[in-house]
Amino acid sequence: MHSGDVNKALVHDVGILAKQYLEKGLLVPDHVFTRVMMTELDKMRSQPWLLDGFPRTLGQAEALDRICELDLVISLNIPFETLKDRLSARWIHPASGRVYNMEFNPPHIHGIDDVTGEPLIQREDDKPEAVAARLRKYKDAAKPVIELYKSRGILHSFSGTETNKIWPYVYTLVSSKIPPLQAEEAN
Structure with missing residues (x-):
């Protein structure tokens, strides 16, 4: 497997995990949600973007600080x-x-x-x-x-x-x- 394939598989697995929480009416744990968001935002580093509802926690804000201002x-x-x-x-x-x-x-x-x-x-x-x-x-x-x-x-x-x-x-x-x-x- 190439590293790109491994990353896609990890994101897919994390996405499935997040979906399982949502289907049960539970909040997605911070570390799961943050990982999904950081992976997606990393793909858009050179583009302007708008986030709605993220970051919601200090941990999410700190993760966001590591990739952008x-x-x-x-x-x-x-x-x-x-x-x-x-x-x-x-x-x-x-x-x-x-x-x-x-x-x-x-x-x-x-x-x-x-x-x-x-x-x-x-x-x-x-x-x-x-x-x-x-x-x-x-x-x-x-x-x-x-x-x-x-x-x-x-x-x-x-x-x-x-x-x-x-x-x-x-x-x-x-x-x-x-x-x-x-x-x-x-x-």
């Missing part, structure tokens, strides 16, 4: 109850992975997939009690990460409950930090 970190401060309600309203069609939200993207018929007519399910980790526990764990783990990026002067925080009210401020910030991409003119 971040330009900007955005923290969205959304009330606990708002997050719990939104995440608890999520239902999926298991065979396709289609996601519905009963509040703002409901299926045409309650509990039924729009395409197949098959029943929707709520993942164990989307049930209200599990969501509340996940949010508490996230808050505890993320606090030192937020403080780290705040101390570096790259953290920008936004508060609110509605995407359409927060987004214009986030967009303005990102636009001021990242030059717009220019479409290449056709020959």
Whole structure:
């Protein structure tokens, strides 16, 4: 086996392990998630990229520091109850992975997939009690990460409950930090 084949096999195995945790409604352990992310980010060293939800722990932030220097970190401060309600309203069609939200993207018929007519399910980790526990764990783990990026002067925080009210401020910030991409003119 070539080293590239070995790396692909390791990433595949780690990905399968991560999937097993998710299917049980459990959080993927930090070391597993970090390994998957670092492998993928290493492939994109020469390209700009945007991460959503990573790093979530100090260990993940330290691993990220070893491969890059971040330009900007955005923290969205959304009330606990708002997050719990939104995440608890999520239902999926298991065979396709289609996601519905009963509040703002409901299926045409309650509990039924729009395409197949098959029943929707709520993942164990989307049930209200599990969501509340996940949010508490996230808050505890993320606090030192937020403080780290705040101390570096790259953290920008936004508060609110509605995407359409927060987004214009986030967009303005990102636009001021990242030059717009220019479409290449056709020959």
